[in-house]
Amino acid sequence: MDEKDREILRVLESDSRVGAEDLGTMLSLSPSEVQARIGTLEKAGVLRKYTAIIDWKKAGEDGVVALVELKVSPEREFGYDRIADRIARFPEVKSLRLVTGTYDFQVIVTGRTMQEIAEFVSGQIASLENIKETVTHIVMKTYKEHGCELQRSEGLERLPYSF
Structure with a gap:
């Protein structure tokens, strides 16, 4: 992978909708060369997924997000990997x-x-072998997701502080 490939990745990470023609213009490459490089990056597993960032609250589906911290006992010979494989599924x-x-x-x-x-964490995660402790934090509000600001307070200024 060279610097042009890394630059393609940086641009796509910022906006996955940028087309081969625009990428080519930005990087002084032909659209076909950009497509070939992207294909190679996809086949190598470097470029894994194209996605959209959605403000689900504005879309009318206000679900719950939680950050769960896990303390585990690593498995002999496998460390954390097999535990992670089970959880990731x-x-x-x-x-x-x-x-x-x-x-x-x-x-x-x-x-x-x-x-x-709560039912998922207690019934599915905490009950797994090797899980010693869990802590669950419920996300109250998301201001920024994957580099994209979701909430911005327009015109909000910090109040002066004085004694």
Whole structure:
């Protein structure tokens, strides 16, 4: 992978709708060369998915998002990988990361209600072998998602602070 490939990835990460012609113009490449590079990146598994960022609240579907922290006992010979594979298969799990700190995994989970999230975490996640502890944080409001601002307070200024 060269710098042109990385630049294609940066542009697509910012806006996956940019076409080969526009990418070619930006990077001094022909549209066919851009398409060939993108095809190679897709086949190599570097470029994994094209997606849209949706403000579900504005779309009339106000679900619940939770950040779940998991403390686990790693498996001998497999470490965290097999545990992560099991957790990642649940459709409620939108993101799963191995992290440093007090907890081992950070999981982003979605559901229709807080009760649905609670039942999923207690019934499906916490009951897995090797899960020692869970902490669930319910997202109250999302201001920015994947680099896209969803909520911006227009004209809101910080009030002066004085004694």
